[in-house]
Amino acid sequence: MSDKSIIYVLSNEAMPGLVKIGKTTQHSVDSRISQLYTTGVPYPFKCEYAVEVMDCHLVEKSLHIAFRNNRVNPNREFFDIHADQVIAILKLLDCGGKDVTDEFEAEIENNTDKIDLKSAEIAASKRPNMNFHEMGINVGDELTFIDDTAQKVRVINSKKVIYADEEMSLTMATRKVKGLNDKHPIRPAPYWLFNGERLDYIYESTYEF
DSSP: OOSSEEEEEEEETTSTTOEEEEEEEGGGHHHHHHHHSOTTOSSOEEEEEEEEESOHHHHHHHHHHHTGGGBSOTTSOEESSOHHHHHHHHHHHTOOOOBOHHHHHHHHHHTSOHHHHHHHHHHHHTSOOOOTTTTTOOTTOEEEETTOTTOEEEEOSSSEEEETTEEEEHHHHHHHHHTOOTTOOOOSGGGEEETTEEHHHHHHHHHTO
């Protein structure tokens, strides 16, 4: 990351449906993450989006005003909204900054104890695996990548898709589209659309979280 102001959007397994909108600077990322992950939060935060901006104070204030009716506590930065609503506003603002989501997520992982990471994995494992059939998505249906509608995959069974003429999981397809290595942890559902609706919304509706 360059030494610029950063706006971040975080989620947490312990607080489904809520996101945290905050600001920091590159040189204070480590200390900020340490502040975020305290004994009062059972699982590590996940960075849904982080972007460099010219004035993080102004951008954060604008977002807090825009979503003031969704704020769960006037003294906290948590909002009862989906992360993509915040991300959409940030992109509309055209902050012109670099997307540093992956770097910010790496900082979270580097500052999180291995035991805590294992706890998060256990929490995630308790959630049902994504099953296309159960979610109303049939063999032959297409999923579209949210940030590039030219990128598509075709469903071939309840778990697998075809991407670039290869059979793979949606997680692997997401890594390939985003240019990530095979070991990079990523949740695929927020990145794909089915009939114009995000897969994570369909997932939550199907399994009633």
